[in-house]
Amino acid sequence: xxxxxxxxxxxxxxxxxxxxxxxxxxxxxxxxxxxxxxxxxxxxxxxxxxxxxxxxxxxxxxxxxxxxxxxxxxxxxxxxxxxxxxxxxxxxxxxxxxxxxxxxxxxxxxxxxxxxxxxxxxxxxxxxxxxxxxxxxxxxxxxxxxxxxxxxxxxxxxxxxxxxxxxxxxxxxxxxxxxxxxxxxxxxxxxxxxxxxxxxxxxxxxxxxxxxxxxxxxxxxxxxxxxxxxxxxxxxxxxxxxxxxxxxxxxxxxxxxxxxxxxxxxxxxxxxxxxxxxxxxxxxxxxxxxxxxxxxxxxxxxxxxxxxxxxxxxxxxxxxxxxxxxxxxxxxxxxxxxxxxxxxxxxxxxxxxxxxxxxxxxxxxxxxxxxxxxxxxxxxxxxxxxxxxxxxxxxxxxxxxxxxxxxxxxxxxxxxxxxxxxxxxxxxxxxxxxxxxxxxxxxxxxxxxxxxxxxxxxxxxxxxxxxxxxxxxxxxxxxxxxxxxxxxxxxxxxxxxxxx
Numbered sequence: 001x002x003x004x005x006x007x008x009x010x011x012x013x014x015x016x017x018x019x020x021x022x023x024x025x026x027x028x029x030x031x032x033x034x035x036x037x038x039x040x041x042x043x044x045x046x047x048x049x050x051x052x053x054x055x056x057x058x059x060x061x062x063x064x065x066x067x068x069x070x071x072x073x074x075x076x077x078x079x080x081x082x083x084x085x086x087x088x089x090x091x092x093x094x095x096x097x098x099x100x101x102x103x104x105x106x107x108x109x110x111x112x113x114x115x116x117x118x119x120x121x122x123x124x125x126x127x128x129x130x131x132x133x134x135x136x137x138x139x140x141x142x143x144x145x146x147x148x149x150x151x152x153x154x155x156x157x158x159x160x161x162x163x164x165x166x167x168x169x170x171x172x173x174x175x176x177x178x179x180x181x182x183x184x185x186x187x188x189x190x191x192x193x194x195x196x197x198x199x200x201x202x203x204x205x206x207x208x209x210x211x212x213x214x215x216x217x218x219x220x221x222x223x224x225x226x227x228x229x230x231x232x233x234x235x236x237x238x239x240x241x242x243x244x245x246x247x248x249x250x251x252x253x254x255x256x257x258x259x260x261x262x263x264x265x266x267x268x269x270x271x272x273x274x275x276x277x278x279x280x281x282x283x284x285x286x287x288x289x290x291x292x293x294x295x296x297x298x299x300x301x302x303x304x305x306x307x308x309x310x311x312x313x314x315x316x317x318x319x320x321x322x323x324x325x326x327x328x329x330x331x332x333x334x335x336x337x338x339x340x341x342x343x344x345x346x347x348x349x350x351x352x353x354x355x356x357x358x359x360x361x362x363x364x365x366x367x368x369x370x371x372x373x374x375x376x377x378x379x380x381x382x383x384x385x386x387x388x389x390x391x392x393x394x395x396x397x398x399x400x401x402x403x404x405x406x407x408x409x410x411x412x413x414x415x416x417x418x419x420x421x422x423x424x425x426x427x428x429x430x431x432x433x434x435x436x437x438x439x440x441x442x443x444x445x446x447x448x449x450x451x452x453x454x455x456x457x458x459x460x461x462x463x464x465x466x467x468x469x470x471x472x473x474x475x476x477x478x479x480x481x482x483x484x485x486x487x488x489x490x491x492x493x494x495x496x497x498x499x500x
Contacts, residue, residue: 067125074123096191100120316373338393358485
């Protein structure tokens with residue numbers, strides 16, 4: 001059943017900015033994106049967590065895996081639930097989960113309890129990421145949808161910048177727990193503003209017979225559970241496959257369950273009155289293009305987070321301060337260009353801005369791929385600035401293209417889908433590009449030893465060559481995302497909204 005007309009399409013063109021209360025709600029949406037992005041500080045704190053909880057490096061990585069798996073699995077169900085029962089309910093639920101998790105993690109005595117409460121944090125972050133872009137889209141007029149999405153992605157980028165710069169200080173002052181307890185004031189502010197200023201959700205009315213796509217249809221709980229189970233099996237199974245071997249009993253048990261649960265999810269969607277992922281969205285090219293290109297972009301760019309730090313420390317012999325400066329440079333340009341990209345979307349169209357962003361992002365990764373053991377930090381900072389600029393432009397455009405082409409009653413679902421695409425690209429990047437990095441390093445090491453090189457210089461040079469290989473591969477994957485995003489321009493080269 002097709003979606004009804006979008007009432008937001010008749011917005012008053014003279015209303016170029018939100019009302020005063022709308023600006024507060026926009027701030028609430030920005031805080032949601034900001035809080036979710038602060039988790040980059042955990043990557044910086046992993047060595048401190050490992051030391052503080054007396055856990056080895058392989059075990060402490062479950063702090064990351066448990067969170068990513070839960071967030072990825074929950075986000076689509078949270079977005080659909082928000083569209084059905086109200087964005088406010090899901091936002092407040094997510095903020096409360098986030099708050100409880102921060103306090104609980106910061107006082108946890110062992111790794112097991114930290115990992116357990118990271119699951120709770122995954123519920124909170126998944127909920128916030130599912131509804132925050134939708135909140136921004138609803139308070140800005142349609143004519144400023146690009147500005148709204150630029151604001152949302154800039155808030156996310158600002159969270160990354162704050163997390164990068166603040167992590168080292170908080171760890172120095174309070175230990176690893178400081179990166180969690182330090183977020184409490186921000187989430188309390190988000191809760192206070194949400195409760196005080198967000199409009200109360202109206203109770204759904206279930207008087208009419210349910211039918212596919214009916215806003216009065218019952219929530220697809222079976223679909224939400226099977227999708228969450230499939231994604232968690234996939235993420236955890238891939239992690240166990242890499243650490244324990246692809247033939248380990250756990251990996252063999254979990255990985256085959258993922259496609260089985262996906263099939264059950266698809267069956268549930270065909271029967272549900274209010275499906276988690278409505279088929280009508282899958283027939284919209286803007287929806288597919290935004291999700292696929294976002295996944296490819298994050299697949300390619302995530303080498304910056306899990307390979308580049310080792311290049312700085314192992315390849316160049318620099319300390320955490322140098323790495324922090326590089327990551328902060330990227331986050332700074334990411335923040336500024338997200339805001340600029342949103343405004344340009346309203347003037348030039350999301351397709352043009354997105355293609356430019358992907359081109360700059362691919363060029364930045366390629367530029368970094370020529371770095372070696374004699375490359376200075378200034379040159380690396382330039383590459384990171386290009387990566388941050390391209391990512392900021394592209395993400396604003398992708399969100400604008402996605403949320404400009406879906407009906408208002410499915411903005412939560414659309415926001416969740418693009419968040420899931422980001423998580424999916426990240427997980428696949430760590431698994432696939434991480435494996436390619438190891439294979440490439442072994443290949444180069446054998447060649448260098450055969451040529452007469454000696455340890456440990458051969459190992460260091462082999463890593464540098466493998467680092468260059470995966471960054472070039474990452475640039476190629478982003479370029480593939482550019483080709484996908486260009487499909488959106490075939491029909492509307494200067495517009496990001498459907499039907500305009």
